[in-house]
Structures are given as C-alpha cells and as structure tokens.
Amino acid sequence: MIDFSPADQVVEVGAGMAIAELQSLLGAEGQCLPLPDPAEWGAAAAGYPGTVGGLLACNLPHGYMAACGMPRDWVLGAILRRPDGTEAKSGSRAVKSVAGYDAHKLGVGAWGRGLRYVRVILRTYPTKGLPTMSIVQSAPVQSPVFIQRCLRSDFDSVLRQTPGVVAHDPQTQVIWSQERPTTPPKAG
Amino acid sequence: MGESDIFAGLASVLPPERILGSEAARRVYAHDAYTVDRSAPDVIVLPETTEEAQAVIRWCLVHQVPFTPRGAGTGLSGGAMAAKGGVILSTKRLNRILQIDIPNRRLHAQAGVANLKLSQAVAAEGFHFAPDPSSQSVSTLGGNIAENSGGPHTLKYGVTAPHILAMTWIDNAGEVRTWGTGVEGGPGPDLLSVLVGSEGTLGFVTEAWVKLTPLPARVETLLASFPSVVAATETVAEIIAAGVIPAALEMMDRNILVAVQAAFGLEVPAGTEAMLLVECDGSPAAAQAEIEEVFAICQRFGAIELKLAANEAERKHLWTARKKGVGAMGRLAPTVVTHDGVIPRSKLPEMLTFVYEVAEAERLGVANIFHAGDGNLHPCFYFDDREPGVVERVVRAGERILTKCIELGGSVSGEHGIGVEKVDFMPLMFSEADLALQGDVKRMFPTSEFANPCKVLPTQKGCVEHQRRWRGAAH
Incomplete structure (x- = not known):
C-alpha cells in the first residue's frame, strides 16, 4: 500500500497486492472494496481470489455490482507499464476527473494485454454502507x-x-x- | 476555403435550411459557457440523423475544413469552440428519443436530447437517467458523454460513463461505428470508457443506449446553515469519514446566497457564511437513518439552522439556491467566469481558503457553489469585463487555483474537460511520458487534424497562434 486516505475514500496500491490483504488493511479503517467475501460466496461470485491488478484486468461481475458498480468504476488513476517497458501515469486521486484520455481504463477487462498496471488508485467504500446482496x-x-x-x-x-x-x-x-x-x- | 464555398459545398449534402451562416449565428456559436476565448465558425450545421452527420464529416475531411461538435454549449472550458473556424456540427436537431425499453431498464436516444428529457420520459414508470448536471434542462446527452458529466447526485450514482451501455458514433475517418451491447461489463478492454469523456475529439456521438435507474423509494433533503465556511467544509469531511454516502452533498458560500436571496427571495438566517444541501435516498429506513446521522453531524459542527424538507414542494424549494445559484450570479456583476477543479475532499478547507486569498489578491469577486462531496469546486469569479486589465486577472486567478488543485493531488477538471482553456495545464498535471501515452491513446482511433482541433492535448499543429489570437481578441 502506497497511500490510503480514509477521509477521501481513496487508496493507492501496488498492482501486485493480494486483494485479501488490501481488504484487511482497508477494513481496519472501516473501508473496503465492495466485493463479497470469497470464503462465504466462493471465489468466482466474489469476483476475486487474486491481486488488485488481476481484479481490474478481469473486471468480473460480483455480488455488490448492482449498487457499487464494477471494478472499472473504482479505478481513478494508475501508473501503467507500456509494452516497451516505459511507465506513464494516467488519472488522479480525485474522485472525478476529465483531464485527457483515460489510459488507466484501457487495462480494465484487457486480461493483461497491452497496458499493465504497476500502481492503481482506487476509490474505496465504507463497510457499513454495503448493500444486501441478491445472489x-x-x-x-x-x-x-x-x-x-x-x-x-x-x-x-x-x-x-x-x-x-x-x-x-x-x-x-x-x-x-x-x-x-x-x-x-x-x-x- | 471561404465561408460561402463551405456553405455551398455543404448544401450539396444537407438541406440548406439546416445550414446557418449569418453574422448573428456565427457570433452566437463563437463560444460556449467559457466566455473568455472566442472563435467564430464559418457555418453551423444541424444534422437530423447519423447518416447526415456522417455526410457532413466526410465532406469536411475531403475538403480539409475543420469541424467541431457542439451540444448545448454549457461547457466551461471552450470545448465546443470552433478553434480554427470551419464547421460547428450541432446536435440541436438530433433530438429524438428512439426507443424506451422499460423491461430492460434502458433507453435509446439521439445525442441532442436534453438530459432532463430522458428522465422525464421515464419518470411515470418510476425511472430516471441518473447523471444530473446542473445544466440538465438544456445540456445534451451527447455533451454529457463528451465531458463525462457529473452533477449533484454523482456522489452516489457516479458520473456519466457507468450509465452508457452502447453508442453509435462517427470516427474521425468518417466511418459509423456502434460500440457496446445491451448489458454492461462485457469482456474485452473498456473502450467505451475511453470514448466517454474524450471531449468529442475521437469522434462524434450521434446515438446512445443509456441505463435507466429506479427512482429511490424515499428522498430526504436537508439544508444546513453554517456560521463559517470552515465549519461547513469540515462537516463535509466528517460526513464522508463517517461512512455516509449521501445522494448529494452540495455547498454554497455567502456570495452565492446573497445573489439567490436577491433573485429568488431565499431566506438566509443571520450570520450564515455557508450552506450545505444534503440529500439521502434509498429505502425509507435507510434514507431516514442516514439523514438523522447527517443532521447530528451538522449540529455537532455548529449549524445555525437545519431545515428538513417535509414534502416534495419543500424539497424543490430547498434546491432553489443550488439549482439557480449560478444564474442568480448575474445580479452581482455583468460577467461571470466559472472554474472547474477537483481535489481530494479532505483538502476542501485548505483549498477554499486559498480560493478566497487568490480572489482578494487579484481584486475579484468570487462565489463558490459546488459539489462538495466529490471535492469538485466551481469558483465563480464575477467582474465587469469592460474594466481594463480585469480579464488578465481572471485568467491568472484561474491558473493559480488549478495549479493548487494539482498540488493537492487533484485534477484540473472535474466535469467540463480540458477544452481550449486548460490545454496549457496538461503539462503541469502530466509528464512528457504521460502525455505521450495519451497521444498514443488518441492515435488508437482514426485521427485527422481537421477533427475538433486544438483541444485536450497540448502542442497540436498550428494551435499556438490561434490561442494567442483568441486571448488577444478577448482583451
């Protein structure tokens, strides 16, 4: 974890961090990524067992999707590695931004092709605001x-x-x- | 190519009554809501179908005439300005709702339909189109897509992108494309999200399928008056930190309230320096619990007065100040320039203090009315543009504020884009490598130097001289 501001509900993490680890760090401040607990729901319906980078690369449906959207809706910015090895930043730590072309969205659902996430900036959700699931x-x-x-x-x-x-x-x-x-x- | 040649040429692809070229029309279309820069188009065209728009774009590409898309012209960054003259491609007549599919909670409309009309069309069925920019009575679906628009309810419902399921658009080679399907989250890279918010520089959207959201079962609206701006901004931070996600969390400072009081007779309790408008929605129990928590937080941070709407009429009344605030600014001075910057919300108190300092140093009036919950500021500078040197001071004040937004980890635009106004700020926010990546993203799509030139990315061919001319003309 590079930076976490619970007051802003924004976290910046290395893309290789395990989601389970991130959830426990966020949870200590009453925050989370709105994904069901895989122990309870099974890895697939929870949308993850793996890493933050993998979560974005796959952008899978999950149990809180109706109210909280998909991983693509949570990514505010990123540092991306291009196929030639150079790195570039896209987006910001603000919860909304229309500043140039959203290159950080290009890795979403791309299954690791093209741009790869090095670091990602994600918005987090208050744990107590999680909706009830209808799965x-x-x-x-x-x-x-x-x-x-x-x-x-x-x-x-x-x-x-x-x-x-x-x-x-x-x-x-x-x-x-x-x-x-x-x-x-x-x-x- | 002169304007009469362009007019005659376009008359071969479009009925002549849908091509405007009078002096008055050209002046009206010379700028959008960013009034500091101006550049008149040669002609304005009003296509009614995707095919007509395609014919215009193809004609422009063949004859090397610049073309610039435009919706209602409510953008604040000059994004709808015909930077190099040529053709304004207006969505004014692309104004039909094509299909309403309630069972699948979606609606198909042309790009020129006003945002509010989408919601009105499905309100009786219990749905709405959730993005609601303050300009929603006029701003268009196409414009909202171009700028990835937000609005007061973005805090809970998100910006425009997650509400767009599919689009029909014309790329900058003149080809019609349809992207997206009836359901969201299909496999593959999220290209739709790149197209949304690209400010009409990657293509011209003519139609879209949008997602319909059920209207909430219950809405609770609270208007809270505070004795200081700091108390109000700290309240905002505390509401967010407490884990409440209101549907809307808006702030207005004293100068806005003075204008609204004069224009609409809004009652403002004595000693009020700022007001917060908070809306919580959802199931009756959830909305009730949330508004009670917000109420308690406001009390704790010293609110002078708390007004809870008892019914829909009262709710509308409480929204008056927020919805009509910018319009009421006309009471304060002949000219208003509204800026748009975003910061992480915990930095609001620091940022607002800075805004007031800048206004004082530049001897300008400033009023703030903005989406506090998102950290999206809209400082409105009001002045008389006949006063010598005042425009330079307004431009300088804007630059200082945007620089501060970047410094605090935010962005130079929350919902109005880079347009022509903020092109010079891109290198402050992004390194050369970052901008090179954005340039490559643009080149993934067909490009043309005649398609919406001089927007978003700096160092575009032949734009620097144009920029000098606009600013020169404005002084």
Whole structure:
C-alpha cells in the first residue's frame, strides 16, 4: 500500500497486492472494496481470489455490482507499464476527473494485454454502507466458472437453459455456471 | 476555403435550411459557457440523423475544413469552440428519443436530447437517467458523454460513463461505428470508457443506449446553515469519514446566497457564511437513518439552522439556491467566469481558503457553489469585463487555483474537460511520458487534424497562434 486516505475514500496500491490483504488493511479503517467475501460466496461470485491488478484486468461481475458498480468504476488513476517497458501515469486521486484520455481504463477487462498496471488508485467504500446482496446460490461456487450476463427480459429463459448453474443474481442478470452455457449469446 | 464555398459545398449534402451562416449565428456559436476565448465558425450545421452527420464529416475531411461538435454549449472550458473556424456540427436537431425499453431498464436516444428529457420520459414508470448536471434542462446527452458529466447526485450514482451501455458514433475517418451491447461489463478492454469523456475529439456521438435507474423509494433533503465556511467544509469531511454516502452533498458560500436571496427571495438566517444541501435516498429506513446521522453531524459542527424538507414542494424549494445559484450570479456583476477543479475532499478547507486569498489578491469577486462531496469546486469569479486589465486577472486567478488543485493531488477538471482553456495545464498535471501515452491513446482511433482541433492535448499543429489570437481578441 502506497497511500490510503480514509477521509477521501481513496487508496493507492501496488498492482501486485493480494486483494485479501488490501481488504484487511482497508477494513481496519472501516473501508473496503465492495466485493463479497470469497470464503462465504466462493471465489468466482466474489469476483476475486487474486491481486488488485488481476481484479481490474478481469473486471468480473460480483455480488455488490448492482449498487457499487464494477471494478472499472473504482479505478481513478494508475501508473501503467507500456509494452516497451516505459511507465506513464494516467488519472488522479480525485474522485472525478476529465483531464485527457483515460489510459488507466484501457487495462480494465484487457486480461493483461497491452497496458499493465504497476500502481492503481482506487476509490474505496465504507463497510457499513454495503448493500444486501441478491445472489441466489444453488451450489458451492468454485473457479473456474462460466459467467453470462443477459438482458432482464431474457434472464428467466437463459437461466432455465443453462446447465450446471451454481449461482445467479436476478438484480444484475448474472449467471454463474460450472458447465459451458448452451445458449448462444444474443446481440443487443 | 471561404465561408460561402463551405456553405455551398455543404448544401450539396444537407438541406440548406439546416445550414446557418449569418453574422448573428456565427457570433452566437463563437463560444460556449467559457466566455473568455472566442472563435467564430464559418457555418453551423444541424444534422437530423447519423447518416447526415456522417455526410457532413466526410465532406469536411475531403475538403480539409475543420469541424467541431457542439451540444448545448454549457461547457466551461471552450470545448465546443470552433478553434480554427470551419464547421460547428450541432446536435440541436438530433433530438429524438428512439426507443424506451422499460423491461430492460434502458433507453435509446439521439445525442441532442436534453438530459432532463430522458428522465422525464421515464419518470411515470418510476425511472430516471441518473447523471444530473446542473445544466440538465438544456445540456445534451451527447455533451454529457463528451465531458463525462457529473452533477449533484454523482456522489452516489457516479458520473456519466457507468450509465452508457452502447453508442453509435462517427470516427474521425468518417466511418459509423456502434460500440457496446445491451448489458454492461462485457469482456474485452473498456473502450467505451475511453470514448466517454474524450471531449468529442475521437469522434462524434450521434446515438446512445443509456441505463435507466429506479427512482429511490424515499428522498430526504436537508439544508444546513453554517456560521463559517470552515465549519461547513469540515462537516463535509466528517460526513464522508463517517461512512455516509449521501445522494448529494452540495455547498454554497455567502456570495452565492446573497445573489439567490436577491433573485429568488431565499431566506438566509443571520450570520450564515455557508450552506450545505444534503440529500439521502434509498429505502425509507435507510434514507431516514442516514439523514438523522447527517443532521447530528451538522449540529455537532455548529449549524445555525437545519431545515428538513417535509414534502416534495419543500424539497424543490430547498434546491432553489443550488439549482439557480449560478444564474442568480448575474445580479452581482455583468460577467461571470466559472472554474472547474477537483481535489481530494479532505483538502476542501485548505483549498477554499486559498480560493478566497487568490480572489482578494487579484481584486475579484468570487462565489463558490459546488459539489462538495466529490471535492469538485466551481469558483465563480464575477467582474465587469469592460474594466481594463480585469480579464488578465481572471485568467491568472484561474491558473493559480488549478495549479493548487494539482498540488493537492487533484485534477484540473472535474466535469467540463480540458477544452481550449486548460490545454496549457496538461503539462503541469502530466509528464512528457504521460502525455505521450495519451497521444498514443488518441492515435488508437482514426485521427485527422481537421477533427475538433486544438483541444485536450497540448502542442497540436498550428494551435499556438490561434490561442494567442483568441486571448488577444478577448482583451
């Protein structure tokens, strides 16, 4: 951890820090990243077992997504390593900023391709403000899993047709399954 | 190419009644809400469809005529200014809501629809479009996307980016592209988030699917008066530190209140130096619990008076000062320049003290009305621009404030972008390597020196001379 200001609800950490470790450091000040506890919910539905950099690179759905958004919504800035090895900063410690092109968003969901996170600046959440989850768990959620998101109007039928469902969230229409979904993804 | 050639050329791709070129029109479109710099376009075009906008952009690219997108022109950084003349590509007639899909909580609209119209269209169904810039009655969806706009309720609901599901846009090579799907969080790099907030420099957005958010079951609104600015800013810090996330947490200082009092008859208790407007929403129990906690914190920090809205009419009344504050500034002086900077919220007391010091040193009136919960300042300098030398002092005061924002770990823009105004500040906030990365991000997209020139990144070809001319013309 490079810097943590609970009063600002902003933390700057090395991208290699384990999320579990970060959660315990933030927790000491009543703050957290709004991700469910993997011990309780299974690694996949919690959205992590790994590092901060991995969390952003994967940008996976999780149980608090409806109220707190996805990891992409928490990243305020970063120091990034480019493929040629040089490093550059993007964003700031302010909770909102429109200053140039948000290069720090390019690593989100990119699975480590292109830009890599060296350090990231994240907004944190008060632990006491965490919402109640609406995940329905039907079996222990293990990694790896298949994750689907669909339109609200398709949710019931997709859920029925998906084999090996281990959890689903009616609020965000996310389905976690142990088997590969048979329904082809729909456009729109 | 002269303006009559541009007019004649564009008349081949667009009905002539949708091309404006009169002296009056050119003057109106010479600047946005950043009134210090001006540069008149040669013509203004008003496309009604994606295809028409594409035809205009292609014509401009072929004939090497600069073009600049524009929404309602409420931006504060000159982002909608035709920096090198040429064509203003207005979204004024791209004003239709195309589809409302309540079951899937989304809405498809053209870029020129005013923000508030989106919410009004779905209010009866119990939904709204959550980003709510103070200019929402006029500012457009396209403009909100370009600037990644915030608003009073950003604190809880986020800026524009997380509310955009998909977009149809025309890149700077003239190709129509559709990005995003009906659901958010699809796999792959988050390119949509790069496009949102790129100030209309990477392309021209013509349509978007936006996310609809359920209206909260209960809203509690509190207006608190404080005997000092410091007491109010410390209250803000304490509310955040206590782990409450209000839906809105706004602050107004004495000079704003004086203007609002004169314009709208707002009652301000004697001895008030600052007011906080706090809104908590959610389930009735949660909203109630949060507002009670906020109430107690305000009392602890010495609030003179606390007014809790008992119904919707009272709630609207309490919002008067915040919503109409900037407009009421016209009572104080003929010209108002509003700045936009962000700092980590714990630095608010230090920053506000600095703002008052700068105003005093530069002999300018200043009023503050801003999104305190986000640390997003909007110091409004008011003056008479006929007074010799006053514009230099306003520009200098703005520069000092933005430099301080960077020093405190913040940003030079919270929701109005870099535009032309803040281009020179980019090297203060970012190193050469940082700016090189941003340049490469821009070059991931098709580029053209004629597409919205002189914005965002410094050292663009031929912009320095233009900048001198604008500022020279303004003096």
